[in-house]
Amino acid sequence: MDFYYMPGGSGSRVVIMTAKALGVELNKKLLNTMKGEQLTPEFIKINPQHTIPTLVDNGFAIWESRAIATYLVEKYGKDDSLYPKDPQKRAVINQRLYFDLSTLYDSFAKYYYPYFHTGKPGDAEALKKVETSFEFLNTFLEGQTYVAGSQLTVADIAIVATVSTFDIVEFDLTKYPNVARWYANAKKVTPGWDENWEGLQQLKKIIEEMTFNMDLYYLPYPGPSRAVLMTAKAVGVELNKKLLNYKLGENLTPEFLKINPQHTIPTLVDDGFAIWESRAILIYLAEKYGKDDSLYPKDPQKQALINQRLYFDMNTLHEAKAALFRTGNCGDGAAWTKLQNAFELLNTFLEGQAYVAGSQLTIADISILATISTFELVDIDLKKYPNVARWYANAKKVTPGWEENLEGLLSRKQLFEEIKPEFKKNF
Known part of the structure; x- marks a missing residue:
C-alpha cells in the first residue's frame, strides 16, 4: 500500500492517524509539492488532479484524505467504530467531515495562507470566518466528548488534524471551551497523535523559513x-x-x-x-x-x-x-x-x-x-x-x-x- 504524502500536510496527517488506528502499515513516499514532484507524468497517471495525499492499494488509487480515511476503515477496520454502518451515525460523521473541509480548514487557508506568502495574514473578514468556524465547532461539542457521537471516529481524526494546525500558529482556543476540552482529550486518545505532532513541527519550520524578513x-x-x-x-x-x-x-x-x-x-x-x-x-x-x-x-x-x-x-x-x-x-x-x-x-x-x-x-x-x-x-x-x-x-x-x-x-x-x-x- 503506497502512500504519497508530505508529513506537514493536514490531509496526510489524517490518513497517517487513521492507518495507525487500524493497524495498517503504509509504504510512505514523500512527494515535495514545493518542488513540483506531484506534476511528473508518472504521478499524474496515478492521480490526474495531482494532489496529495494519494493512496494506492494494490493498484487501486484514491485521493482526498477524508475519502482515503473512510476507505481504510471500511476495508481494514476490525469493526465499524471509526465509521459506523448505522446511516444516522454515519450521516453525522459525514457532515463533520464536510464541515472540516469546506468550513474549518477552508477558513485556515483563507486567513493564514496569505501570511505564508507575504508575511501578512488575511483580512478581517477572513479572520471572522475562522472565528465563526470555531464557534460552530464549539456548538457541536456542547456536552459531547467527541465531534460526531459517543466515540472516536474518523471525524475526530480529521478535525484534530485541522485544529492542531491552528495550534502551531498559536490560535487561541481558550475562547472556545468545548473545543479546548475536546482537543486536550483528542491528543491523548487519537492513535498516531505523536506522528501528527512531529509532522506539524516540520510544517512549523517551513513556515518560519517562509516568513518574510x-x-x-x-x-x-x-x-x-x-x-x-x-x-x-x-x-x-x-x-x-x-x-x-x-x-x-x-x-x-x-x-x-x-x-x-x-x-x-x-x-x-x-x-x-x-x-x-x-x-x-x-x-x-x-x-x-x-x-x-x-x-x-x-x-x-x-x-x-x-x-x-x-x-x-x-x-x-x-x-x-x-x-x-x-x-x-x-x-x-x-x-x-x-x-x-x-x-x-x-x-x-x-x-x-x-x-x-x-x-x-x-x-x-x-x-x-x-x-x-x-x-x-x-x-x-x-x-x-x-x-x-x-x-x-x-x-x-x-x-x-x-x-x-x-x-x-x-x-x-x-x-x-x-x-x-x-x-x-x-x-
Missing part, C-alpha cells in the same frame, strides 16, 4: 520611498518599515553604511540581500514577488519601454522637480523650463495612452506617480498637460497603496505653504 529603510514623504511602498502593496509584500532620518545623520551610522555604503534611502534588505535606488527596488520586488509579470513584463520590448520611462523619471522628471524643491528658488527660470519640458515630454508619452508604458499599470506608472503626486504639496493645476491630468486622475484610482502615498506626502505639506503661490504662478 524584509526591512525598508525610508522616510514616508520622499517620492522614491513612496514608490517602493506602493509597489510592495501591489505585489502583496509586507515591509518592516524602519524610519531613517538623514537630517539627523541616521544614514551615516556605521551599521547603516555596512548595509548601504552610498547611505541613501530607500534601502531594502530582503533576508540579508540589500538593494537601494528605488527603481531598482521596484524591479526586484516585481520580479521576485509579483504573482505574474504584469508590473514588469518579461517581453524584452515591453520591458525596455518601462526601463526608458524609469530612467526618464529619475533623470528628467524627478531631477527637475527636485532641483526646484531642493533650492526653493522659484525664480530660477532655467529650472522652471526644465520642469515644464519634462511635463511636456510626459504629456507626449501619454498621447492616446492610459498608462505610461503600455496598456496596463506597471512599475513605471508607480514610479512616475510618486514623482507627480509630489506636486500635491503645492496644489498645481495640470490643465496645461491634459494627457498627464487624465493619466494622473486614473492612476490615483487604480494604483495600490495610493492612500499611504498621499498620507506620506501630506505630512510635509505645511512646509511648502510659503512657496505655493510662486510655484503655482510659474507652473
Whole structure:
C-alpha cells in the first residue's frame, strides 16, 4: 500500500492517524509539492488532479484524505467504530467531515495562507470566518466528548488534524471551551497523535523559513520611498518599515553604511540581500514577488519601454522637480523650463495612452506617480498637460497603496505653504 504524502500536510496527517488506528502499515513516499514532484507524468497517471495525499492499494488509487480515511476503515477496520454502518451515525460523521473541509480548514487557508506568502495574514473578514468556524465547532461539542457521537471516529481524526494546525500558529482556543476540552482529550486518545505532532513541527519550520524578513529603510514623504511602498502593496509584500532620518545623520551610522555604503534611502534588505535606488527596488520586488509579470513584463520590448520611462523619471522628471524643491528658488527660470519640458515630454508619452508604458499599470506608472503626486504639496493645476491630468486622475484610482502615498506626502505639506503661490504662478 503506497502512500504519497508530505508529513506537514493536514490531509496526510489524517490518513497517517487513521492507518495507525487500524493497524495498517503504509509504504510512505514523500512527494515535495514545493518542488513540483506531484506534476511528473508518472504521478499524474496515478492521480490526474495531482494532489496529495494519494493512496494506492494494490493498484487501486484514491485521493482526498477524508475519502482515503473512510476507505481504510471500511476495508481494514476490525469493526465499524471509526465509521459506523448505522446511516444516522454515519450521516453525522459525514457532515463533520464536510464541515472540516469546506468550513474549518477552508477558513485556515483563507486567513493564514496569505501570511505564508507575504508575511501578512488575511483580512478581517477572513479572520471572522475562522472565528465563526470555531464557534460552530464549539456548538457541536456542547456536552459531547467527541465531534460526531459517543466515540472516536474518523471525524475526530480529521478535525484534530485541522485544529492542531491552528495550534502551531498559536490560535487561541481558550475562547472556545468545548473545543479546548475536546482537543486536550483528542491528543491523548487519537492513535498516531505523536506522528501528527512531529509532522506539524516540520510544517512549523517551513513556515518560519517562509516568513518574510524584509526591512525598508525610508522616510514616508520622499517620492522614491513612496514608490517602493506602493509597489510592495501591489505585489502583496509586507515591509518592516524602519524610519531613517538623514537630517539627523541616521544614514551615516556605521551599521547603516555596512548595509548601504552610498547611505541613501530607500534601502531594502530582503533576508540579508540589500538593494537601494528605488527603481531598482521596484524591479526586484516585481520580479521576485509579483504573482505574474504584469508590473514588469518579461517581453524584452515591453520591458525596455518601462526601463526608458524609469530612467526618464529619475533623470528628467524627478531631477527637475527636485532641483526646484531642493533650492526653493522659484525664480530660477532655467529650472522652471526644465520642469515644464519634462511635463511636456510626459504629456507626449501619454498621447492616446492610459498608462505610461503600455496598456496596463506597471512599475513605471508607480514610479512616475510618486514623482507627480509630489506636486500635491503645492496644489498645481495640470490643465496645461491634459494627457498627464487624465493619466494622473486614473492612476490615483487604480494604483495600490495610493492612500499611504498621499498620507506620506501630506505630512510635509505645511512646509511648502510659503512657496505655493510662486510655484503655482510659474507652473
